[in-house]
Amino acid sequence: MTLSKSPERHTFQKNNYIKQCEETGKEPDPAIIHMYESWATEPEFENRPEADLEYDLRTTEWILEKVRGDNVYAQNVYAAMCNMRWQKREVLPVLKDEYWSCTWRSSGGIVADMQGKGDYIDWYCSGIKGEKISDVEFNDLSHEDQLQHKEYDSYVGEGTVTQEIEDDFYKLGWVHSEWPEDNV
Numbered sequence: 441m442t443l444s445k446s447p448e449r450h451t452f453q454k455n456n457y458i459k460q461c462e463e464t465g466k467e468p469d470p471a472i473i474h475m476y477e478s479w480a481t482e483p484e485f486e487n488r489p490e491a492d493l494e495y496d497l498r499t500t501e502w503i504l505e506k507v508r509g510d511n512v513y514a515q516n517v518y519a520a521m522c523n524m525r526w527q528k529r530e531v532l533p534v535l536k537d538e539y540w541s542c543t544w545r546s547s548g549g550i551v552a553d554m555q556g557k558g559d560y561i562d563w564y565c566s567g568i569k570g571e572k573i574s575d576v577e578f579n580d581l582s583h584e585d586q587l588q589h590k591e592y593d594s595y596v597g598e599g600t601v602t603q604e605i606e607d608d609f610y611k612l613g614w615v616h617s618e619w620p621e622d623n624v
Contacts, residue, residue, distance in 0.1 A: 523599030
């Protein structure tokens with residue numbers, strides 16, 4: 441199994457730090473640059489739990505193909521990991537009441553790794569919608585912008601698990617579970 445990874449992962453914060461230093465006329469601190477760069481070299485999955493949804497997603501070719509071929513599907517994967525617990529459909533995780541979850545930032549990074557491009561910021565908060573535009577405004581957009589807008593309209597809110605994602609994660613051996621009320 442090959443682990444899908446984005447070469448741009450862990451670059452957003454470093455690049456913004458350098459840009460901010462350039463804008464203020466300061467020299468970037470090498471220790472801060474080193475810290476950002478060290479994130480990309482940390483060993484992945486060295487001490488991973490047996491039931492790890494991220495590992496399953498980043499090593500399963502058929503789901504990687506879907507994420508790489510469809511930004512709406514990729515965003516729906518991102519949204520499904522946010523504000524949601526996932527449990528491996530195996531006896532021990534169920535008996536031990538063990539779940540997998542991640543932050544919105546981690547979820548965005550996982551999708552970037554699955555696509556093999558970008559960083560967490562490409563997906564972070566992508567389910568938060570602004571106001572809809574009118575038909576007149578839509579018609580004034582270029583064809584490319586219309587396609588992008590239609591794609592964006594298909595994005596779902598963080599914590600939403602679409603039927604397709606639920607079915608695909610089930611095939612991977614995972615079921616979702618809402619957080620208990622006292623954890624919300």
